[in-house]
Amino acid sequence: MKVGVGLKKHAYTPEAYAYKRFLEQSNIEVQLALEEELCPYNEVNIYFMGLRPFWRRKASGAAEVHEYQSLSVAPYPVLKDTVKKIVNGQPNGRIFLNEVVREGMRFTSGVPYILRDMGVDAALFQKPNAYPDFDIVYSGSIDGRNGLLEEFQRLSALGYKLLIVGEASASVRNLFRGNKKVDFVGRVSRDELPRLYSQAWAGLNYTPDIYPFNIQTSTKTLEYLASGLVVFSNKYHWVSKFSSDYGVRFLWLDELQCYIDLSSVLINDDFFFDASEFKWDSVLKRSGFLSFISSMCE
Structure with missing residues (x-):
């Protein structure tokens, strides 16, 4: 199994590096790269959202997981989140920082998800x-x-x-x-x-x-x-x-x-x-991260 974890050029994403270490402990191959460089032939690719317009996606056999770490800021935060919801399309799974972020995004589809809070190296x-x-x-x-x-x-x-x-x-x-x-x-x-x-x-x-x-x-x-x-x-x-x-x-x-x-x-x-209890390994185990990612390939 090979999992891609996408990085953004100017974003601080310690969880991306935590994902890599955690998955590799279970003998899963991980590609950690800028999101536009992720291999479309990975089994799963994880993207930290922003905007990822569905019409810009390359033909890909990878299951997509969209991660939402926060809600939009003013002005017009609800409108911005609604646009994201429409433009980003429907992935195979979603990860949310917490229940507040999940409820704020107002997704109505039955896409599987987990809640994964922040951890510490x-x-x-x-x-x-x-x-x-x-x-x-x-x-x-x-x-x-x-x-x-x-x-x-x-x-x-x-x-x-x-x-x-x-x-x-x-x-x-x-x-x-x-x-x-x-x-x-x-x-x-x-x-x-x-x-x-x-x-x-x-x-x-x-x-x-x-x-x-x-x-x-x-x-x-x-x-x-x-x-x-x-x-x-x-x-x-x-x-x-x-x-x-x-x-x-x-x-x-x-x-x-x-x-x-x-x-x-x-x-x-x-x-x-x-x-x-806030070590990354503990946080990811509690969230069910490994079984969630594995389920994306089923």
Whole structure:
């Protein structure tokens, strides 16, 4: 059996690499490539949606699985999702991040599906560094997160030293030129994340409280917790529910008025969280991913 997993040129898809490792453990051959380069003669090809117009598809013998990780953003999110539903056509199977995304897409056909939440690479499960160089690490997108740059400025003014991991435009870097509390390392490979996370006491999650961002799993939050970091976060639906459901203590940004010695916070066991159930292997096993993909060939 050979399975193709499609990549997009500018999208961050850690699940694609997790799929490859997981399937190969079951002796399944995996082609991990840009989606337009996937072999049409694979038994199954997995596509992360966006738009994949049915009229542009090449003649293919591969069963198609469409994965929906999120809902469309404003303006006109319902219209955008409706267009996707029509244009993308009907695959052999679908994967959704969660029930909210599945219901939001409003598919009415009987196409088989599974729900598969986000996971964490095994390499990120590590003991915290006893002598990190930074107070807080932020990993992820910067553009489009209204209020994030202001939060960088506020935290640095309180005395925190920040490490920013992710693509930052020249204008963003110029905004912090001369600010010795903020260090940008740019976009990095996933292999570098464990080392970078180990350079801080805490991780920063800042997600605009806007639908659908506020109902999506925060991958970076799971990664921070796996790395043994304390997590700073603003309050919004997903993170508040996660805190309540799992008993995770966060340092809420709206309650932070002065510098807190993070080394003393880490000594407090109340902030420790065992994130082992979010390892990718565990997440994929719970979702029934292997049997689902295998069923596409039947």
